[in-house]
Amino acid sequence: MFESVRGAVYGLYARRLSRRLAGGRLPRHVAMVMDGNRRWARQMGFDDPRVGHRYGAEHLDEVLGWCAELGIQHVTVFVASVDNVRKRDAGEVGNLMRMIEEVVAERLRRPASPWRVHLAGRLDVLPDSTRHALKLAEESTRDSGAPFGLTIAIGYDGREEIVAAVRALLEQEALAGRTVDDIAQTLSVEQIAQRLYTGGLPDPDLVIRTSGEHRMSGFLLWQAAYSELYFCDVYWPGFRKVDFLRALRSYAARHRRFGG
Known part of the structure; x- marks a missing residue:
């Protein structure tokens, strides 16, 4: 009973936020730091926090659906930095790369996908299988006529x-x-x-980071010079549509100065 009531209230609130945003100023390009997968898994009681990477990869599909629904033309997602790939435990990195291959790259290659893929980063630091899967997604969507653009920042460091x-x-x-x-x-x-x-590609209008961390971690250091920043306290797999709509509401309420 409680869950059904909570679900109804959540749906009502999400619809109210959507109505308020309708016809308003939405970002053309949203960039996202998808942080907190392992912490979310621990919070949910999983014995192996690496499970969070699969839930995080699955959730990207849902978030991209929200973006397409709202007509956001371009999305950039920060998947892994150079340091993530080089310095983290080999088992964790291998698990993350498998999720990228099996969930992200595979789904983006589907004929019905509305996303054209662009890659950003040091692909040479990735395993051969991951690099091949991502390049295949990029090449197969390049001339697809898909209406939206998705940049995957992987093996990425803004200073490099x-x-x-x-x-x-x-x-x-x-x-x-x-x-x-x-x-x-x-x-x-x-x-x-x-x-x-x-x-x-256009610079991001809005950068969202989940997990409560208030830093850029080398993400789009040049491109985000005039971006609006939004930090969300929830972990990436738990990032709900209402959280996304709140970020867009915050963006719509700001007066962008572009350095002025």
């Missing part, structure tokens, strides 16, 4: 991304016969931005 972009620019300009002084005189924000992993 900026260094790599500057290095690529210097190498290209050097091949063209330009000196360091020449490059310095004409160096621009646009030149670096074009060479980031996300070159050509």
Whole structure:
């Protein structure tokens, strides 16, 4: 009885939030740090906290559905940093990579998927099977005509991304016969931005981080310079639609200054 009443109240509240957002200012691009999978599993009483990665991967599918429903054109998700892949326990990393292959990459390749996949990060630090699965998802959706764009940040570090972009620019300009002084005189924000992993994609309007942590952890350091930030206390697998709608409500109520 209690569960049915709670479900009815939750549904009513979600519908009320949706109505308030209808016709309002929604972000074109939402980026999300999907944090707290293992802590959620411990909170739920699982003996093996790595189980949280599967629930987290499954939940991404649901959250992407909310984004598509609201017409959010682009989503970026932070799956794993370079340090996550290199420094965490091998068993945990292997489990996470399997979830990415079996749940995320596989579902995005389905013909009915509304998402075009773009990859951002050091794919060379990933296991061969994970890299292959993600590249296959990217290639198979590139010309699919899908209406929405999904960037998967994996093996990602924002500082490494900026260094790599500057290095690529210097190498290209050097091949063209330009000196360091020449490059310095004409160096621009646009030149670096074009060479980031996300070159050509819109910067995020809103960045959401779950789990209650109030930091960026190297995520989209360049791209999120003028983004609105929203920190949510729930762990990623427990991130509900009402939590998402609250983040959008917060965004709609803010006056974006873009550095001004």
